[in-house]
Amino acid sequence: MREPQWFYLHLWKDGEIVGQLEFKTFSFKPDFGYVHLVYLCEQVRGLGFAEQAQAYLENRLMEQGCKGAILSVSRENGRALSHYEKSGWTFLKPNPKHPQTDFWQKTFV
Numbered sequence: 001m002r003e004p005q006w007f008y009l010h011l012w013k014d015g016e017i018v019g020q021l022e023f024k025t026f027s028f029k030p031d032f033g034y035v036h037l038v039y040l041c042e043q044v045r046g047l048g049f050a051e052q053a054q055a056y057l058e059n060r061l062m063e064q065g066c067k068g069a070i071l072s073v074s075r076e077n078g079r080a081l082s083h084y085e086k087s088g089w090t091f092l093k094p095n096p097k098h099p100q101t102d103f104w105q106k107t108f109v
Contacts (some may be wrong), residue, residue: 002078003087004024004026004109005022005023005024005025005064006018006022006023006024006029007021007022007023007057007060008021008022009021009022009056011040011044011049013049014043018039018040018041018044018049019038019040019041019044019049020037020039021035021037021038021039021053021056022035022036022037023035023036023037023057023060023061023069024036024064025061025064025066027069027070028070028107029068029070031065031066031067031068031103032066032067032068032069032070032105033057033061033064033066033068033069034069034070034071035057035069035070035071036071036072038050038053038054038057038071038080040053045079050083051087054087057069058106058108061108062108066108067107068105068106068107068108069108070086070090070092070103070104070105071084071103071104071105072095072098072101072102072103072104073101073102073104074100074101075090075100075101075102076100083094083099084106086090087106088104088106089105089106090104090105091104092094092104092105097099
């Protein structure tokens with residue numbers, strides 16, 4: 001893997017910020033990156049931006065030598081959980097620091 005890196009990006013549509021990504025090339029699992037934030041404003045949810053954002057961060061992490069990624073998501077965030085499941089993410093383990101959240105992972109092909 002290359003030098004550990006952080007990425008902070010705004011997502012734009014028609015000259016307006018409509019979301020944000022925050023991720024890094026390292027995590028507690030060797031060779032896996034960590035996704036800190038995938039946020040989309042309400043007006044662009046359901047329009048394919050999540051899929052585009054995920055593809056972007058996966059490509060960037062793979063370019064940096066990551067074999068997959070991990071994230072933490074609230075058990076109460078049904079919309080996010082549904083998206084992650086449809087996108088190939090799987091439950092990894094409960095997050096011991098936050099009792100309402102779990103770690104999920106995705107291995108890149």
